[in-house]
Amino acid sequence: MSVPQPPEPIPGARLLFSLDPAVSHLNHGSFGAVPIGVQRAQQRLRDEMEANPLRFFTQGLVDRIAHTRRHLAGFLGADPQGSALIGNTTTGVAVVLQSMGLRPGDEILSTDHGYGAVSLAIARECRRTGAVSRVLPIPLDADDDQIVQTIRAGLRPGRTRLLVVDQLTSATAKLFPTAAIVAVAHENGVPVLVDAAHAPGMLATTVASIAADFWAGNLHKWGYAPRGTALLTVAPQWRERIEPLVVSWEQESGFPARVEWQATLDYASWLAAPAGLFTLRSLGVDRVREHNAALAAYGQRVVGDALGVSPAQLPDPGGPGVSLRLIPLPAGTGTTIDAARALQTRIGERLAAEVAVMSWNGRGWLRLTGQVYNTADEYERLAARLPALLDQR
Numbered sequence: 001m002s003v004p005q006p007p008e009p010i011p012g013a014r015l016l017f018s019l020d021p022a023v024s025h026l027n028h029g030s031f032g033a034v035p036i037g038v039q040r041a042q043q044r045l046r047d048e049m050e051a052n053p054l055r056f057f058t059q060g061l062v063d064r065i066a067h068t069r070r071h072l073a074g075f076l077g078a079d080p081q082g083s084a085l086i087g088n089t090t091t092g093v094a095v096v097l098q099s100m101g102l103r104p105g106d107e108i109l110s111t112d113h114g115y116g117a118v119s120l121a122i123a124r125e126c127r128r129t130g131a132v133s134r135v136l137p138i139p140l141d142a143d144d145d146q147i148v149q150t151i152r153a154g155l156r157p158g159r160t161r162l163l164v165v166d167q168l169t170s171a172t173a174k175l176f177p178t179a180a181i182v183a184v185a186h187e188n189g190v191p192v193l194v195d196a197a198h199a200p201g202m203l204a205t206t207v208a209s210i211a212a213d214f215w216a217g218n219l220h221k222w223g224y225a226p227r228g229t230a231l232l233t234v235a236p237q238w239r240e241r242i243e244p245l246v247v248s249w250e251q252e253s254g255f256p257a258r259v260e261w262q263a264t265l266d267y268a269s270w271l272a273a274p275a276g277l278f279t280l281r282s283l284g285v286d287r288v289r290e291h292n293a294a295l296a297a298y299g300q301r302v303v304g305d306a307l308g309v310s311p312a313q314l315p316d317p318g319g320p321g322v323s324l325r326l327i328p329l330p331a332g333t334g335t336t337i338d339a340a341r342a343l344q345t346r347i348g349e350r351l352a353a354e355v356a357v358m359s360w361n362g363r364g365w366l367r368l369t370g371q372v373y374n375t376a377d378e379y380e381r382l383a384a385r386l387p388a389l390l391d392q393r
């Protein structure tokens with residue numbers, strides 16, 4: 001089966017990053033990669049902080065953070081008044097869960113595509129409050145209509161107090177029709193938290209168009225921001241109820257300042273985040289999205305071919321612009337979290353290729369990403385060498 005052509009590389013883009021050139025970095029999804037210019041911007045802010053810490057923290061920092069938040073929210077199409085900068089999506093989920101005021105018998109509904117740490121957070125909130133967690137199975141090949149219908153049928157109005165869904169799933173690289181899911185949940189009086197960890201920078205959908213009650217997404221993956229930069233957006237009717245994890249000096253200022261200000265921290269990552277968006281815009285946001293999605297699709301096909309997986313067996317993410325792609329591993333490979341992690345490490349060490357290996361529903365999957373610093377030959381090299389490594393089990 002012939003593989004489609006890879007996209008044209010974006011000239012010079014590789015040189016914007018300080019990544020080890022001896023390694024193929026095919027897992028941008030887990031921790032991102034920070035362009036050199038953004039690292040420099042962050043360092044300049046740290047230099048400013050270290051030159052006069054008292055002045056840095058006491059003269060204008062809260063306003064600089066608010067200004068940054070407005071910039072990032074504007075880029076994402078989120079309401080700046082209803083958004084707070086936070087450290088990461090995991091924190092956003094925790095803030096929302098503990099603000100819901102759940103009681104015994106209440107229910108949190110989620111899907112079996114949810115992120116592991118989010119599922120653990122839901123489990124802990126249920127233990128703490130006496131609420132129960134219910135997880136809806138959604139087949140990997142379900143289309144948008146099936147997803148919405150499954151969720152509609154799974155809602156229990158009056159009992160389901162929160163629905164948690166991913167915009168783009170981590171383990172299964174699947175795009176969920178979040179706006180339609182939110183609409184159906186709202187028809188049933190159920191609020192929705194969207195885990196949008198991968199969306200900022202990758203997906204064109206605006207936060208406002210999803211109309212979720214709560215939306216949390218990372219700028220430090222596809223938005224080229226320094227790590228520790230994420231946004232939590234909250235619909236107007238919930239803002240009063242949102243409590244920070246840590247009470248600090250801005251507590252009486254209400255949302256978003258009370259969530260944003262978390263005492264003495266290194267806020268340089270947030271202030272440098274607009275430099276990440278500047279890099280993205282300089283390269284051309286649409287051009288980067290198209291390039292990355294096409295390259296990830298190319299990688300999926302070449303590596304799939306090498307593993308004997310036909311194109312029809314390769315999961316389709318379900319929408320344009322998705323720069324994460326899955327390839328099923330041979331039966332019995334990477335079927336548990338431990339086995340998947342061990343295989344990921346082996347691929348990194350033996351093949352000098354950083355990839356994600358996921359176990360989902362008793363099956364192992366290779367997850368590849370496309371980024372502006374990647375080239376077609378990196379996937380081809382992986383394809384040439386992976387089958388032998390998998391045979392060595």
Ligand SMILES: Cc1ncc(COP(=O)(O)O)c(C=O)c1O
Nearest residue numbers: 030088089090115170195197218
């Ligand atoms: C779907 C999803 N949710 C949440 C997270 C957690 O992100 P963070 O570690 O930045 O909180 C991730 C990370 O990859 C993710 O893919």
